Amino acid sequence: MSISYNSIFRDLFKKIICVIFLINTPILFAQLSGKTDSIYSGIPWFDQNGNVVSAHGACIIKETDKFYLFGEAHSDTSNAFAGFNCYSSKDLYNWKLERIALPVQKLGKLGTNSVGERVKVMKNPKTKEYVMFMHADSITYKSQFVGYATSKTIIGPYQFKGALLFNGKPIKKWDMGTFQDDDGSGYILIHGGEIYKLSEDYKSVVEQINPNMTSGFESPTMFKKEGLYYFIGSHLTSWERNDNYYYTSNSIKGPWISRGLIAPEGSLTWNSQCTFVLPIVGTKDITYMFMGDRWSFPKQASSATYVWQPLLVSGTSLSMPTYQEGWQINVATGIASTLKTVDTTIENTDKQIQYTGNWKHINNGNSGSVSKSDEKDSSFSIQFSGQQIALYSYVGVENGYAKIVLSDKKRKVMVTSIIDMYGKSPLSTPVFRSPLLKKDDYKLTVYVTGERPNWSDKRNTIYGSTGNFVSMDKLIIN
Numbered sequence: 001m002s003i004s005y006n007s008i009f010r011d012l013f014k015k016i017i018c019v020i021f022l023i024n025t026p027i028l029f030a031q032l033s034g035k036t037d038s039i040y041s042g043i044p045w046f047d048q049n050g051n052v053v054s055a056h057g058a059c060i061i062k063e064t065d066k067f068y069l070f071g072e073a074h075s076d077t078s079n080a081f082a083g084f085n086c087y088s089s090k091d092l093y094n095w096k097l098e099r100i101a102l103p104v105q106k107l108g109k110l111g112t113n114s115v116g117e118r119v120k121v122m123k124n125p126k127t128k129e130y131v132m133f134m135h136a137d138s139i140t141y142k143s144q145f146v147g148y149a150t151s152k153t154i155i156g157p158y159q160f161k162g163a164l165l166f167n168g169k170p171i172k173k174w175d176m177g178t179f180q181d182d183d184g185s186g187y188i189l190i191h192g193g194e195i196y197k198l199s200e201d202y203k204s205v206v207e208q209i210n211p212n213m214t215s216g217f218e219s220p221t222m223f224k225k226e227g228l229y230y231f232i233g234s235h236l237t238s239w240e241r242n243d244n245y246y247y248t249s250n251s252i253k254g255p256w257i258s259r260g261l262i263a264p265e266g267s268l269t270w271n272s273q274c275t276f277v278l279p280i281v282g283t284k285d286i287t288y289m290f291m292g293d294r295w296s297f298p299k300q301a302s303s304a305t306y307v308w309q310p311l312l313v314s315g316t317s318l319s320m321p322t323y324q325e326g327w328q329i330n331v332a333t334g335i336a337s338t339l340k341t342v343d344t345t346i347e348n349t350d351k352q353i354q355y356t357g358n359w360k361h362i363n364n365g366n367s368g369s370v371s372k373s374d375e376k377d378s379s380f381s382i383q384f385s386g387q388q389i390a391l392y393s394y395v396g397v398e399n400g401y402a403k404i405v406l407s408d409k410k411r412k413v414m415v416t417s418i419i420d421m422y423g424k425s426p427l428s429t430p431v432f433r434s435p436l437l438k439k440d441d442y443k444l445t446v447y448v449t450g451e452r453p454n455w456s457d458k459r460n461t462i463y464g465s466t467g468n469f470v471s472m473d474k475l476i477i478n
Contacts, residue, residue, distance in 0.1 A: 035094060035435050035436045036093050036094060036433075036435055036436060037093060037328070037436065038093060038326040038327060038328050038339045039092060039093060039308050039326065039327055039328070039329065040325065040326045040430070040433055041270070041272075041305070041306060041307040041308055041309065041323070041324070041325065041326075042271070042294060042305050042306075042307060042325075042429055042430060042431060043305055043390075043419075043430055043431060043432055043433045044302075044303070044305060044417050044419065044432065045095065045305075045306065046415075046435055047087065047095050047096060047097045048094075048095075048096045048097065049097065050415070051097070052301065052302055052417065053069075053087060053095050053097075053306075054071070054072070054073045054074055054085055054301055055069050055070065055071025055072065055073075055085050055087055056071050056072045056074065056275070056293045056295070056300070056304055056306075057071060057072045057117050057118040057119060057219075057275050057293065058070060058071030058072070058119070058275055058276060058291060058293075059071075059119065059120045059121060059178070059275070059276045059291075060276065060278045060291070061121055061122070061123065061154070063123075063154050065090060066088050066089065066090055067088065067089050067090070067092055067278075067331075068086060068087070068088050068098075068121075068154055068155070069085075069086070069087040069088070069089065069095060070084055070085070070086055070101060070119050070120070070121050070132070071084065071085055071087075071119060072084060072085075072116065072117060072118075072119060073085045073100065073301075074300035074301040074304065075300070075301050076298060076299045076300065076301045076302055076303075076418075077298070079115065079139070079297070079298075079300070080112070080113055080114065080115065080139055081104055081110055081111075081114045081115055081116035082104065082301075083100040083101075083102060083103045083104055083116075084100070084101050084102040084116065084119040084132070084134070084158075085097065085099075085100055085101065086098045086099055086100075086101035086154075086155045086156060088155070090331070091329075091331060092280075092289075092329055092331060098155040099155055099156060099157070100157075101121075101132070101151070101155060101156035101157065101158050102116075102119075102132060102134075102149050102156065102157065102158040102160060103157070105160055108160070108162075109136045109143075109145075109147065109160075109162065109163075110134075110136055110147070110160055113138075113139045114136065114137065114138060114139060115135070115136070115137040115138065115139055115141065116134050116135070116136055116137075116147075117134065117135040117137075117175075118133075118134060118135045118175060118176050118177065118219075118275070119132060119133070119134045120132070120133045120134070120176075120177060120178040120276075121133075121154075122178055122180050122186055122202060123154070124184075124186070124200075124201060124202045125184035126184070126200055126201070127201050127202075129150055129151070129152060129201075129202075130150065130151045130152070130153070130154055130156075130158070131148055131149070131150055131186075131202040131203065132148060132149040132150070132151070132158045133146060133147070133148050133164065133176065133178055133188065134146070134147050134148070134149075134176075135147075135173075135174055135175060135176050136163075137174070141174070141458060144172055144173060144174050145163045145164075145170035145171060145172050145173075146163065146164045146170070146171045146173060146176050146188060146190075147160065147161070147162060147163055147164060148160075148161055148162075148163075148164045148202075148203065149161055150203070161203070164188070164203075164204065164205060165204050165205065166196060166204070166205035166206075166208070171188070171190065171196065171205065173190045173191060173192075173194070174191055174218075175190070175191040175218045175219050175220060176188060176189060176190055176191070176220065177189035177219070177220040177221050177222065177275075177276070179195075179222040179223070179224075179252075181224065181252065182224070185197065185198070186198035186202045187209075187222075187252065188205065189220035189221070189222055189231075190220060191217055191218045191219075191220060191233070192212040192213065192214060192215065192217050193210065193211075193212055193213035193214055193217050193220065193231065193233070193247070193256065194208065194210060194211060194212050194213075195208070195209050195210035195252060195253075196208050196209070197209050209252060209253045210252070210253055210254050210256070213247070213254070213256055214258075216235045216236045217233040217234075218233055218234045218235065218236055218273075219232075219233060219234045219244075219273050219274050219275055220232075220233050221233070221274045221275060221276055221277055222277075223277040223279060223288060225279075225286075225288065225313050227250065228248055228249075228250060228315075228316070229248065229249045229250070229251070229252055230246055230247075230248055230277075230313070230318055231246060231247045231248070231249070231256060232244055232245070232246045232262060232274045232277070232318075233245065233246070233274070234269070234273045234274060237463070238455065238457040238461070238463050239273075239295035239296075239297050239455065239463065240295075240424060240463045240464070241268035241269065241271045241272055241273060241294070241295075241423075241424055241425065242268055242269070242273070243261050243263065243265055243266070243267070243268055243269060244261065244262050244263070244269040244272075244273065244274050244292075245258070245259075245260060245261050245262065246259050246260070246261075246262050246318050247259060248316045248318075257316075259316055259317075259318065262274075262290070262311075262318055262319055262320055263319070263320045263321075264321065266425060267323070267425055268424055268425040269292060269307075269320075270292070270307050270309065270320065270323045270425075271294055271307070271395070271423050271424065271425055271427075272292030272293060272294050272307035273292055273293050273294075273295070274290065274291070274292050275291050275292060275293055276291040277289065277290055277291065277311065278291060280329055280331060280334050280336075281334055282330065282331065282332055282333040282334020282335060283332060283333050283334065284333040284334060284335055285333060285334040285335050286334050287310050287329055287334050287335070287336045288310070288311040288313050289308055289309070289310060289311070289329075290307075290308065290309045290310075290311050290320060291306070291307075291308050292306070292307040292308070292309075293306065293307070294306065294307055294420075296420040296422075296453050297453055297454075297455040297464065298453070298455065299401060299418055299420070299451075299453065302417070302418040303401060303418050303419060303420040303453070304420070305420070309323070309324055309327075310324070310327060310329075310336045323427075323429075324338065324339075325339075325429065325430055326339040327339050341478060342478075343476045343477060343478050344386075344476070344477045344478075345474055345475070345476055346382065346384075346474060346475040346476075346477065347368070347369065347474050348361065348369055348370060348371040348472045348473060348474055349361055349369055349371070352382050352383070352384075353380050353381070353382050353472075353475075354380060354381050354382070355371070355378075355379075355380045356378060356379050356380070357373055357375050357377065357378025357379060357448070358373055358375040358378055359371050359372065359373045359378060359380070360372050360373065364394060368473075370394045370471055370472065370473055371471070371472040372469050372470070372471050372472070373448050373469065373470055374398075374400070374448060374450070374467055374468040374469045374470070375448055375450075376448055376449065376450030376468075377447060377448060377450075378447070378448045378470075379445055379446060379447045379448065380445070380446055380472060381443060381444060381445040381446070382443070382444050382475060383441065383442070383443045384441070384442060384443075384444070384475075384477050385439075385440070385441050385442075386437075386439065386442070386477045386478055387436055387437045387438065387439045387440075387478055388433065388434050388435070388436055388437060388477070388478040389406070389433070389434050389442070389444055389475060389476070389477050389478070390430045390432065390433040390434070390475065390476040390477075390478075391404070391419075391430065391431055391432040391433075391444070391446065391472070391475055392428055392429065392430050392431070392472075392473040392474045392475070392476065393421045393428070393429065393430075393431045393470075393471045393472065393473055394426065394427070394428045394471045394473045395421050395422060395423030395426060395427060395428075395429055395431065395471065396421075396422075396423055396426040396469075396471065397422070397423070397424060397426070397465060397466055397467075398465060398466050398467030398469045399420075399421035399422045399423065399452075399465060399467065399468075399469045399470065399471050400420075400421065400422065400448075400449065400450070400451055400452035400453070400465055400467060400468035400469060400470065401418055401419065401420055401421070401449045401451045401452065401453070401468075401470075402418070402419050402421055402431075402446050402447060402448065402449060402470040403416070403417075403418055403419075403446070403447040403449050404416065404417040404418075404419055404432050404444070404445075404446055405444075405445045405446075405447070406434055406442060406443070406444050406445075407442065407443050407445075408440060408441070408442055408443075409440065409441040409442070409443075411443075414434075414437065414442070415434055415435070417432060418449070419431045419432050420453055421469070421470060421471050422452065422453050422464065422465040428473045428474075430476075444475070446470065446472070447470075448468065448469075448470045449468070449470075450468050451468060452464065452465040452466075452467065452468050453465050
């Protein structure tokens with residue numbers, strides 16, 4: 001009998017690789033996907049693989065019975081371009097990662113050490129091609145332009161074509177957005193309020209139809225209702241939250257009239273920055289959904305979250321008067337509703353919660369008692385029975401990052417997550433909510449990481465948290 005040593009070594013190598021893969025592959029979920037039942041703002045969302053949804057500076061377009069979410073992929077180590085992700089959903093609650101729609105390019109303006117932001121996709125009504133637009137730049141933000149990419153299919157892959165040209169030259173601007181009018185005309189929106197009309201194939205600009213109308217107008221976002229155009233933007237505060245404001249006009253060419261803020265002053269647009277407004281068109285109503293980003297530099301991949309809220313739109317009035325932690329939308333009828341649940345509340349001083357390390361239990365006025373610690377590796381934990389748990393923090397300017405570990409009764413890790421408890425506008429709000437689990441016994445542990453969201457802009461202005469505190473207000477168990 002002859003022996004093939006090459007075959008033996010090949011089989012042994014395969015087994016070793018398999019073992020290494022299993023050891024190094026994190027198991028985030030034991031249950032099926034990250035199932036949820038509502039739109040929740042300010043918490044990490046999880047895709048079908050249990051990974052955090054990474055799609056900021058985003059847009060959504062609908063194709064047949066699916067919504068497609070395009071947004072910036074990120075890492076926790078750099079702001080360099082990491083690709084644009086595409087997710088799909090039938091209900092706007094549960095998201096499936098389809099693919100990286102536009103990956104990092106091997107060479108050129110969206111290659112290594114470049115910046116790609118504010119991705120927007122529109123389907124051209126004449127060519128049936130999907131055209132993606134973005135702010136492309138160098139890592140130092142000194143070589144900016146509006147770029148574009150194309151694809152025959154909605155999920156891509158998209159082919160990067162370079163700069164979008166107007167009179168043969170790139171549009172050398174930063175924050176940008178898009179708008180598609182009722183007649184299929186496409187427009188590029190630029191910070192400051194500039195509006196450019198696209199060619200019939202969406203691959204060049206034919207006209208500047210509205211000049212710069214104000215300073216400090218970032219993250220331009222537009223939608224239309226009953227013939228009236230609404231143009232939303234934010235102040236220039238880097239990734240920091242601020243009070244977003246809006247203009248209206250009967251014509252996309254203007255004149256544009258300033259209408260004020262879209263959320264209560266000082267709420268900083270519920271600690272977010274606008275990126276898109278999605279009209280959810282149903283058989284009975286249209287809900288206009290504000291899509292905002294709650295940035296978290298440097299941990300943009302793991303800890304930046306989303307603020308999606310129903311807008312109240314009536315005549316020239318546009319507002320989000322209250323913050324809805326969770327709400328539901330019937331995508332068939334277009335009707336939005338308030339989330340109603342029967343939950344158990346456990347306050348921070350409850351004896352069921354076990355604290356380790358240095359924690360202070362502080363009276364927080366109208367919000368009651370809050371437990372805080374900035375000692376690295378201090379923690380609190382609770383064992384509970386149910387199918388979902390939510391952590392509320394009193395977010396504030398001294399708060400930093402916390403690590404969440406949710407395990408089952410056999411100590412198998414179900415979910416791990418890094419969450420951001422910083423908020424420039426202090427309030428008690430959920431910062432983590434687990435996916436729906438099988439009803440059973442679980443343990444939640446929260447650790448102080450000793451890190452904080454903190455950054456400076458091109459002018460060396462310092463933003464973000466001033467401390468590393470983890471704040472615990474209460475737990476909600478379903």
